[in-house]
Amino acid sequence: MATVLHAVLGYFLLLFTVRILRRRAGAQMTMFEFVLIFLIGGIIIISTVGNDRSVTNCTCAVIVVGFMHRALAYAKSKSPRVGAIVDGSPVMVIRKGEWQQEIIYRTGLRREDIEAAARGIGVTRIEDIDYAVVERNGHISVIKK
Known part of the structure; x- marks a missing residue:
């Protein structure tokens, strides 16, 4: 008890x-x-x-x-x-439409992770992403071109 x-x-x-x-x-x-x-x-x-x-x-x-x-x-x-x-700091994995390979490798992200975040805001093609940022809490923010 x-x-x-x-x-x-x-x-x-x-x-x-x-x-x-x-x-x-x-x-x-x-x-x-x-x-x-x-x-x-x-x-x-x-x-x-x-x-x-x-x-x-x-x-x-x-x-x-x-x-x-x-x-x-x-x-x-x-x-x-x-x-x-x-807390860490935000990390940019796509900058002006270009993949930051070194950063993607260090963060352990896969292309599918960024594609899923892009679909969440209505972006269906990876080429339509201008910026993608991994935030301090692990969320991926995607900004369209």
């Missing part, structure tokens, strides 16, 4: 923390935000099924991680360099 109670308390603590820290949809999250969610979830799992089942320790750990997240988010807002290190 204690495990179930810890799981319920952990669920509401995680829900409350995520609600306070960020209001973005999951598809728009950066890697920084996914790490935060997984870390907090891991803390709650450990407090639920681990040897130390202290709700106080779990709550303190989640609060510390939340404060770390806020401090790093503040640093990102003050320094674009910190933001680029933590």
Whole structure:
């Protein structure tokens, strides 16, 4: 019964923390935000099924991680360099209609990925793409010619 109670308390603590820290949809999250969610979830799992089942320790750990997240988010807002290190930066894979082969190779993208993003905005031919950018959250933005 204690495990179930810890799981319920952990669920509401995680829900409350995520609600306070960020209001973005999951598809728009950066890697920084996914790490935060997984870390907090891991803390709650450990407090639920681990040897130390202290709700106080779990709550303190989640609060510390939340404060770390806020401090790093503040640093990102003050320094674009910190933001680029933590979240990455957008990468242009098609520039003025030309494929950037080196960048495509480094990102591990396939032609089909860009074609799928293009179809999402109504572009049926790859030749009609002027720019394609892989955003920080992994979404591919396509701009028609």
